[in-house]
Amino acid sequence: MRSSGAPYLLPMLLLSVVFFVTPLALLVAYSFSGKAGISLENYSAFLGDPFNFRVLMNTVRLGVLTVIGTTLLGIPIALLYWHSGSRTRQIIIFLSLIPMLTSNVVRTFAWIVILGRQGPISQALLGLGFTGQPVSLMFTELGLVLTMCQIDLPLIILPLIAVLSRVNKQLTDAAEVAGAGPWRVFLTVLLPLMLPGLLAGWILVFASTSASFVTQAVIGGARNVYMPQLIYREVGVLFDWPLASAIAVVLLLSTGSLLLALSAIARHRRLVGHA
Template sequence: MNRNGLPFLLPMLALSLAGFVLPLALLGVFSFVDTSGSPTLANYQRLFADPFVLSVLVDTIALGFKVVALTTLIALPITLLYWHASPALRRVIVFLTLLPMLTSNVVRTFAWIVILGRQGPISQALVELGLAPAPRSLLFNETALVVVLAQIELPLLVLPVMAVIARSDGALSAAAQTLGAGPWRILVTVLLPMMAPGFLAGWVLVFAGATTSYVTQSVIGGARLIYLPQFVYREVGVLFQWPSAAAVAFVLLAATSLIMLAMTAAARHPRLAGHA
C-alpha cells in the first residue's frame, strides 16, 4: 500500500471498524453467553441439536443455490446479446440493467405482490387463457420467492459479466469461427470460459443477497416458509433470546461465508483468471 494514500483510507477504515467489526465482535460475545451473562456453549449445542433449526439452515442455503441457478438462466441470454451488440445497443442494455437498481428492494418486492396477487396480471391471464378456473394468488410459495429474488438480484450477476465482456478480445470468437467452429462450440469453448470469472463473481453477490433478504423472504414467502433471517428475527423480536439469535446469526454468516469463499477461490483459479 502506498503510504501517501493511507490518510485518505483512514475515514473508511474507521467507519468499517465502527459500523461492522465492533458490532460483529459484540454479536460474537453475545453468542457465547446465556441470558444471565455467564459464558456458555449451550447456544450452539442447542442449535445443532435442534432438527428444525438445521432444516431451516439447509433450506436457506438451498434457496440461495436455486436463486443463483435461475438468475444464471436469465442472465446468460442478456450477456450473449451484450456480446453481439453494437456500442450504442450495449449502452442501452447497461441502462436497462441498472434501471431496477434505482428503486429499493422493498419497493420491488411490494410491486411483485401486485403482479402475483389474486387480481394481478398473471392470475387474470391464466383465467383468460383457460389455464385456471378462477383467480388465485401466486404468492406464499418457494417458486414465487425464487422468481422474485432472481429478478431483484439479476443486476448483481449481469453487471460483472458485462464488465468481463467489455475488456475481452472480440477476435477470439471470430478466430474460432474461421477455424470452422459452429455457434454452439464457440459458446462452450470460447464465450462461457471467458464469462466464467464474471459469473463466479456475480454468483457470490446473488447468493449472499438471496440468503439474507429478510424483507423479500417474509413478504413473498409468507409465514409458512421459514429461513434463517426470519428465524433470527423471531428469536430477537418475539422471544427476546438475544444469545440464541446471535448464535444462529453467526452460523448463517459462517455458512454463507464458506460458500462465497469457495466461489471466490474458484474465480481466482489460474485457468479462469486467464480469461478475465
Template sequence: MSDTSRGHRELAPALPLALLFVVAFVLPLIALVAISLYRTPEFLDLSPVQYLRFLRDPFSLRVLADTVMLGLEVALCTLVLGYPLALVYAASGTILRIALTFLILLPLLTSTVVRTFAWIVILGRDGIVNATMLSLGLWDSPARLLYSWGGLVLALTQIQLPLMALPLINSLLRLDGNLAKAAEGLGAGRFRVFFTVILPLTLPGAIAGGLLVFAAAATAFITQTLVGGGRIILMPSYIYQQSMGVQDWPFAAALSLIFTAAVIGIVTAIGALSRLATRGQHAA
C-alpha cells in the first residue's frame, strides 16, 4: 500500500467532522459576507456601505468598545478569584479535591438560562442581596443591582469562573512544588513566592483561561440580555435588534462579521503576546 493511500485512509474518519464544519460554519459565514454587502434591507445594490456606516456611527463604536471592556473585566475578575481557588485545590487532599471539582464543574452542568435566572432572583429589588442588607440595616432602601453593569459583571464572573479555574488548576498541578519550597527556604514570603515563582510559571494557564472567559463573556447573549436588560446595549443584543427588530439584515450581518473579527483579533493578539512572554521567560 502506497503512502498516499495510507494517508487517505487515516484522514477518512475526519471527513464527517470536516463536512459538518463546512455546513455549520463556512457556508453561514459566506452567506453573512454576501448579505453584508447589500446597500439596503431590500437586498438592492452591492456596496460596502454597511461597514462604513458602522465606522461612522459613534453609538455602534461605543457598543463594540463596551462589549470588549465587559469581556476584559470579567476575565480579570475570574483571574482574581481563580488563583485562590486553584491554590486551595492544589493544596487539598483527595476528598476535598473531589468536592471542589464538583463545585467548579456545577455551573457547566446547568443550563445558562437557569443560572441567569438564579442571578435575577439574587440581584432583584426583592432579591437575596437586598433583603439581607435591609434586614441588617446596612442599606436604607433596595439598591439597583439588577440591570446594572456591576450586576452583569458579577453574574458573568460566576458563570465563567470554571473556564478560568480549570486551566489554572492544571498549571498548578504540573508545577514542581520544590520550586516554591526552595524560594521559601531562601527567605521569600508567601506573596513573593506567588509573584516571582508561581505566577510566572502558571501564566500560560492564566492566559488560556483568560482567552476562554473573554470570548465567552463577550458573546453571552442570554446573560447579557436578562441580567443587563434594555439599559445595557452590547454587541449580541445590538445584532439581535438590527436583525429581528429593525429587520436590517445587511447591517446586522456587517455587525456580526465586525464583532467576530474583533473577538478573534483580540484573542490572537493576546495569544501572540503570551507566547512572546513565555519565550522571554525561557530565554531568561
C-alpha cells in the first residue's frame, strides 16, 4: 500500500497554524474589542470617516495602476524572451532576477535620486523641451506608480515566461499560414494562452503593491496616504491598537476579495486548459 503524505505535511501545517492562523485570529478578535467589551465601534469609526474610505480607495487604485503598468511592460519582455535564442533568454532571466536580489529598501531609496529634480527623468524632460525648469516626481502618485512598477515587474515577467515556455510555436505558425497578421496572432493565439500567467502575475503584483509600506511612505510622502501608513499611524503614533486591527482586517478583506476573484478566474476550466 502507498503510504499517506500527511506526516510530511504536518510540520508545515503546524507552522502555518502557529505563525499565520493564530496571529490572524488574534488580530480579528482584537478588532472587535471596544470600551464596553465586544462591539463594532472600531469598524464604524473607520468606515464612518470619509478620509479613511478615500485612503482605502487610493490603495486599491494604486494596486490597479501598478498592475496595468507592469502588464504593459511585462508582456513585451515576455514575448521577447519567447522569440529569442537561449543566450538572450538567459540574459532576460538574469536581468529579471537581479532586482529581486536587492533589498526593497535599497531600490526605494535609489528611486529618490531618479525621481528628484536633478534626476534623469527631470533632465530628460528638460532636454526634450517638455518643461522649462527641473521637475520632481517625488511625493506624487505618478512617481509612486513608476517605482512600484519597477519593483514588482519581475512578479509578472516570471509567470508569463513560465507560461510561454510551454507554448508550441507551431500554433502561431499555423495562424500565420492561415493569413493572420502579427497583431491578430497575438490577440487570438498568444494572449489567451498567456492569461493564466497574467492572472498569477496580477495577483502577486496587486498584493505586493497594496502592502508595500516602505515604498509608499518614502516615495508617496505625507500627502499620499495609503492603508499600511494608516495602520502604522494608529499603532505607532496614536497607540489605538483595536482601531489599527480593524483597519488591517478591512484591508485584508478588500484586497483579499479582489485576489480571490482573480484566483477564481485563474482556476476557470478554459484557462486551466491553456496552462
